[in-house]
Amino acid sequence: xxxxxxxxxxxxxxxxxxxxxxxxxxxxxxxxxxxxxxxxxxxxxxxxxxxxxxxxxxxxxxxxxxxxxxxxxxxxxx
Ligand SMILES: [Zn+2]
Numbered sequence: 661x662x663x664x665x666x667x668x669x670x671x672x673x674x675x676x677x678x679x680x681x682x683x684x685x686x687x688x689x690x691x692x693x694x695x696x697x698x699x700x701x702x703x704x705x706x707x708x709x710x711x712x713x714x715x716x717x718x719x720x721x722x723x724x725x726x727x728x729x730x731x732x733x734x735x736x737x738x
Pocket of ligand 1: 666667671672675676677694695698706
């Protein structure tokens with residue numbers, strides 16, 4: 661099980677909620693669930709993070725994805 665902070669996955673820089681996952685895909689799903697819950701609760705920072713990702717070019721999105729993957733690969737096993 662690996663653990664990465666929301667802020668390392670494209671979330672708001674001030675969000676230190678830990679996202680857990682056995683695999684990168686699982687972690688991605690858990691991250692999405694967390695972000696959706698925050699947005700549903702009216703959190704503007706997480707809404708802004710989604711907008712930022714949506715408005716990124718495919719090339720930028722690829723770079724973001726690569727950095728998330730790197731954060732996952734570098735995270736220590738819990
Ligand atoms: Zn968050």
